[in-house]
Amino acid sequence: MKKILMLVMTLASAAGLSAQDAVPAGVETLASPDGGLSLKFTVTENGEPCYWLDYRDKPVVLPSTLGFEFRGTQPGPKFAFGETLAILPYGEPDDFHSGFVAENVVRSSFDETWSPVWGEESEIRNHYNEMAVTLRQHSTDRLMIVRFRLYNDGLGFRYEFPEQDNLTYFVIKEELTRFAMAGDHTAWWIPGDYDTQEYDYTESRLSEIRGLMPSAITGNSSQTPFSMTGVQTALQMRTDDGLYINIHEAALVDYSCMHLDLDDRDLVFTSCLTPDAQGWKGYMQAPCRTPWRTVMAVDDARKALASRLILNLNEPCAYEDVSWIKPVKYMGVWWEMITGKSTWSYTDMQSVKLGSTDYSGSVPNGRHGANNGNVRRYIDFAAEHGFDQLLIEGWNIGWEDWSGKSKDYVFDFVTPYPDFDIKALNEYAHAKGIRLMMHHETSSSVRNYERHIDAAYGLMDKYGYNAVKSGYVGDIIPRGEHHYGQWMNNHYLYAVKKAAEHHIMVNAHEAVRPTGLCRTYPNLIGNESARGTEYQAFGGTRPHHVTILPFTRLQGGPMDFTPGIFMMDIENFNPQNHSHVNSTLANQLALYVTMYSPLQMAADAPEHYQAHMDAFRFIKDVAVDWSESRYLLAEPGDYIVIARKAKVPAGQDKTSPEAGDGACRRPQWFVGGVTDENARTVEFSFDFLEPGRKYEATVYADAEDAHYLTNAEAYVISTEKVTSKSRMKIYMAPGGGFAVSIREIM
Amino acid sequence: MKKILMLVMTLASAAGLSAQDAVPAGVETLASPDGGLSLKFTVTENGEPCYWLDYRDKPVVLPSTLGFEFRGTQPGPKFAFGETLAILPYGEPDDFHSGFVAENVVRSSFDETWSPVWGEESEIRNHYNEMAVTLRQHSTDRLMIVRFRLYNDGLGFRYEFPEQDNLTYFVIKEELTRFAMAGDHTAWWIPGDYDTQEYDYTESRLSEIRGLMPSAITGNSSQTPFSMTGVQTALQMRTDDGLYINIHEAALVDYSCMHLDLDDRDLVFTSCLTPDAQGWKGYMQAPCRTPWRTVMAVDDARKALASRLILNLNEPCAYEDVSWIKPVKYMGVWWEMITGKSTWSYTDMQSVKLGSTDYSGSVPNGRHGANNGNVRRYIDFAAEHGFDQLLIEGWNIGWEDWSGKSKDYVFDFVTPYPDFDIKALNEYAHAKGIRLMMHHETSSSVRNYERHIDAAYGLMDKYGYNAVKSGYVGDIIPRGEHHYGQWMNNHYLYAVKKAAEHHIMVNAHEAVRPTGLCRTYPNLIGNESARGTEYQAFGGTRPHHVTILPFTRLQGGPMDFTPGIFMMDIENFNPQNHSHVNSTLANQLALYVTMYSPLQMAADAPEHYQAHMDAFRFIKDVAVDWSESRYLLAEPGDYIVIARKAKVPAGQDKTSPEAGDGACRRPQWFVGGVTDENARTVEFSFDFLEPGRKYEATVYADAEDAHYLTNAEAYVISTEKVTSKSRMKIYMAPGGGFAVSIREIM
Secondary structure, three states: OOOOOOOOOOHHHHHOOOOOOOOOOOOEEEEOOOOOEEEEEEEOOOOOEEEEEEEOOEEEEEEEEOOEEEOOOOEOOOOOOOOOOOOOOEOOOEEEOOOEEEEEEEEEEEEEEEOOOOOOOOOEEEEEEEEEEEEEEOOOOEEEEEEEEEEOOEEEEEEEEOOOOOOOEEEEEEEOOEEEOOOOOEEEEOEOEOOOOOOOOEEEEHHHHHHHHHHHOOOOOOOOEOOOOEEOOOEEEEOOOOOEEEEEEEOOOOOOOEEEEEEOOOOEEEEEEOOOOOOOOEEEEOOEEOOEEEEEEEOOHHHHHHOOHHHHOOOOOOOOOOOOOOOEEEEEEOHHHHOOOOEOOOEOOOOOOOOOOOOOOOOEOOOEOOOHHHHHHHHHHHHHOOOOEEEEOOOEOOHHHOOOOOOOOOOOOOOEOOOOOHHHHHHHHHHOOOEEEEEEEOOOEHHHHHHHHHHHHHHHHHHOOOEEEEEOOOOOEOOOOOOOOHHHHHHHHHHHHHHHHOOOEEEEEOOOOOOOOOOOOOOEEEEOOOOOHHHHHOOOOOOOHHHHHHHOHHHOOOEOOOOOOOOOEHHHOOOOOOOEOOOOHHHHHHHHHHOOOOEEEEOOOHHHHHOOHHHHHHHHHOOOOEEEEEEEEEEOOOEEEEEEEEOOOHHHOOOOOOOOOOOOOOOOEEEEEEEOOOOEEEEEEOOOOOOOOEEEEEEEEEOOOOEOOOEOOOEEEEEEEEOOOOEEEEEEOOOOEEEEEEEEEO | OOOOOOOOOOHHHHHOOOOOOOOOOOOEEEEOOOOOEEEEEEEOOOOOEEEEEEEOOEEEEEEEEOOEEEOOOOEOOOOOOOOOOOOOOEOOOEEEOOOEEEEEEEEEEEEEEEOOOOOOOOOEEEEEEEEEEEEEEOOOOEEEEEEEEEEOOEEEEEEEEOOOOOOOEEEEEEEOOEEEOOOOOEEEEOEOEOOOOOOOOEEEEHHHHHHHHHHHOOOOOOOOEOOOOEEOOOEEEEOOOOOEEEEEEEOOOOOOOEEEEEEOOOOEEEEEEOOOOOOOOEEEEOOEEOOEEEEEEEOOHHHHHHOOHHHHOOOOOOOOOOOOOOOEEEEEEOHHHHOOOOEOOOEOOOOOOOOOOOOOOOOEOOOEOOOHHHHHHHHHHHHHOOOOEEEEOOOEOOHHHOOOOOOOOOOOOOOEOOOOOHHHHHHHHHHOOOEEEEEEEOOOEHHHHHHHHHHHHHHHHHHOOOEEEEEOOOOOEOEOEOOOOHHHHHHHHHHHHHHHHOOOEEEEEOOOOOOOOOOOOOOEEEEOOOOOHHHHHOOOOOOOHHHHHHHOHHHOOOEOOOOOOOOOEHHHOOOOOOOEOOOOHHHHHHHHHHOOOOEEEEOOOHHHHHOOHHHHHHHHHOOOOEEEEEEEEEEOOOEEEEEEEEOOOHHHOOOOOOOOOOOOOOOOEEEEEEEOOOOEEEEEEOOOOOOOOEEEEEEEEEOOOOEOOOEOOOEEEEEEEEOOOOEEEEEEOOOOEEEEEEEEEO
16 A cells, blocks of 8 residues: 555644544554554654554553654864864754655564574564554655554564665764653663663652662763663553553664663653764664664563563574574582682782783782682582583683773683683583583673684684673773674674574673574573672672563563572671672572573582572572463562473473483472562462372472571472462562472372 | 982073083983984973984984873763763873983993895894983882984984883873974975875975965865874974984884874974874883884985984894795786776675675676776786786775775675686786785775684685785774774784784785884885875876975885876876876886885886887886995985895896896896976986996986976987996986986996
């Protein structure tokens, strides 16, 4: 179909609209497959593209305009002495947000079911109605397509720039995508920042963000907050009438990451892209497109956790062969460095230069974690208890002055410290049936990493590594670039694609927050890109954190949260570190279920697990890949209870010693529950179990007197028989939780 | 020796000093080996390091202070909203130019003779007296050493930052090295610019620079002039009392390139380093040092051409095996694209994307220069006339939209256009005894080049290339970086060192001007880094240009000037191009002698040489490596006459058909002379020839009625017998010159 729209309405009158009103001329509508969501689109009398979204009779997004400002194409003064930093010499920005007419609207529908390589479920339905609007700016004779995809649980839309004579190469000064909120919603937010996502969440009304921002901005080794009302996506909100709205983006490729800047008078969010070193937001060549901008809207928090909106908006898997991609349960020589008990560095030299510093002739500091003896001790424990891999950080030279020095040639990624025998340790691990996991901290010296990446991956091939944890701590080199700009987003994907050529899986920390790219590139098995467990050793994290992340950070992909801390008072491990882990031990177990990831770490030290082998059993039993997930109870900032069914038959889960023993089958279902700082008793049904069968549930719960501050390691383990008809009532202590493993019995 | 200097003099009183005055207390002196140059150093009462230089009784540099401003080490406001571009958040800059005391002065002498892998002579004497002054800034307890090396023809000094507790990592805001001139000298200058050196020279008094700057700044695809009185080095000056002063730098490694900003009231130059994307001038880690700052001072212009100051201040050759490094005489499929007769691109598509654009299915534009037939034609001619190599540009995909688009993935450096059979053409060339020369235009997309450089050099290995011409046209990516900043200087050397691993020689165009690094890395056989012959096809270059370059650009290393144009009216080649080559044909021949390079091109098309095979004979005969050079006559901006003796016995010069024919030996000596826009008759002696032997000189001279504008291709060739007692008087037309080849006869 093709038609010319009549432009009869103004934004003002559009603002008055809602689903109940009759649809005036010039307004295009699109409904979700179940009819619950309704999108409307028009062009205002100023020629501004404008959309709004309703959920049944409730407004989700009020009429909001779309568009861009481009860098002026008319050059400014030819010689701008002293302006070498500036956005000059360029003229006025090009308006690409008004003066449009809609020339063409194409509608379609799509419905398919696909199977992820790994995930929360074995099959995902991708079902949406689509509307693509072709817009022409007559003053410039330039075209833009806005493509909307409406799902039952939310909206995705993106800008597309088709091949055309008058718009080929262009530079984005700012994207002007607006999201007008219908009320002063409750939001769970972290400060908008071009360089870090490692903030604790704040729960507040939108109108309270400005006042709370100063206290919300805590320190990081690289951070660039940009506005007193700037926040990050995925942003989870709740309306007073019970809608759960989530704004994020999907398929962030060759573009800069979007933040949200709030006009807290009108409660309108405007997109704010991450700038490059000169302040520009994106370099484009048509034909091209932006990532999807997403607005999830559901009437139950559990539906938000069940949503696959972000994954569905990404492209299918780009790899033919994915047989080499496997979920990983691992331990690491890591927590002892994070807590300060041992060091990444081999010496205490204040300054080193790779190539000239003589390590073999240097004085060891005696506290180097990645030494042969210690690594063997971890290998022994991890292998005995059936883990897949062991991460070792601080294995390579350069850690003496790696951070905060803006050091270009900071690591070579191939030279081990003298006390790390890379050949012997890999052989020792392989002989015991596990692999070592590689670590590439780049210190954000990205040119240096790319110069060495072929040799670094080659070293991994040589010694049998198939997974790498990479890190981007500190300010980016090239200097002036930001962690979430187009330049760096290009790099992160470059590293993932190159790794795929080597059949290497990537877990990138401090990289841009995921936007579902793991569907297309499933060797991206993890990211940190949020405040992880490490902060429990840096002063602690508020208990509600783990009840929020699944609604926000995890919407885009799995997080390497590194749970499993059993020793909550860090000073018992390192007397110099007085930080406390704000979580009960049962809560730590629950995270293996509530914080979905195909890459799960048992982050604590072997000696701490040895002190609680009964509880450690759950970590050994729990699966890392799932055929089915049930979101039993959820409220952001308060509590989450999830049940998941192991994809890999439990009998083949090699973390269980009695594997294959018919008399005692391995668990098939796992339930995890977490609460915030408030104690609460939750009740749920086992109706997810197969009717008519008998099961034994092993319950790892907080003790009655457990408390995340004063009695964090108090837990009780019990077993009971359950069927699909059973219900369970269970107490969660402040900062607590519970974990349940369920095995079928004869 | 160790002593504490008394600080009794002020800069003001120091300003009154010259060599005649008695040396007051607190002043350290250093004399050149022949006593002609005298350096004085003191610390002013403000604790500013201060030096001055005299040549016999004439001041070269009046008392001038030394030092730095560092980026403030005290952080500024923690969160600078919207300041993501700026030099914030950092506090006041650290003063590292005052408050010093001189703690220690160490003197030494050095005298060695070394042999370059290639050069203007087979042996170079490196003879200097040295003085190293250790300075301590008590307020910060930081140390700096200023090391002076005084040669008979000039001064070199550099800053050294030894390993110390209070200064390890630091950022340079500006280097404050001053050069106070003693008069309003005549200078041959080009505008100071962070991104281009391709300017025509202006001859003027220092005081006239400001007024002439606007007309001196001509357009370039990437340019960032920084000041109305900013000029580039090497800056050649002449004093009214006949001194020739030249300011430049040597051994530019891991530092940003220095420009000179003139205070034209006091006639004091201050160093201006090239900034990075954030405006900072250098990231340093002690122990480290700056490049050498050089001040050449001689009383005869010919001594300036004979000076090896810059080479001597560089480190010895870094390579064990240099047998693979050979001077190269080459032709190219190049001038026809430069003049616009043919194209680098295979199609006329406006926009391409590597990987998705289908070239095999695209429409050729029919004007692609690097096609199999045309390349074979060049190979036939170049091989027949004994050239070593043939450059082919435009052989690889991506040229359709390579320039001015800030395109990241612009070339892959390995995929030929459909009409360039890389395998067959290399085999064809090798069968005829010559090699093809590779071309890597990067379009200044440097991350992209580094990502592909291993594969690109690998392709060269595969097909037998051993030399690459690289290019850096347009603004740098990473965006905001400049061609001459620390970031790019690091890259240029990275590419040269990597090439050495492949035994590849590098000729980098648009790279930073050379500073003698070819001594240390002799596979850097050429640079453009100045306004080359190509500009004769872009509107022309003034005739005096070639009488200035040997005093300026060539001081740092050889230039791939690409001489040898025989057809001066470009429109006879490409009717659409009305540019004229401002040179006579004889002048073009002379350039092979006057513009020293181990890499010499015969830049014109075969058909133009075929029209003048008698003159072309000189290009075939002339050597490209020398055992001896004599600078017979020289005045910057006016004329240069140089005689050189072939290092390779002419009988082994395979460009001569009768090679080895005893009856007619090949030329051993070559003389070249060039003049500016003025005609002049020069006279010189042949006393450089071996006494008692007989020689035949073949003279290629301007015809009487020759003129670079109106009758450029009028030349006369004559021969005469000469001995060491002979003298020659020869006429040079406006924009003209002459060339002489001299062979011994029986």
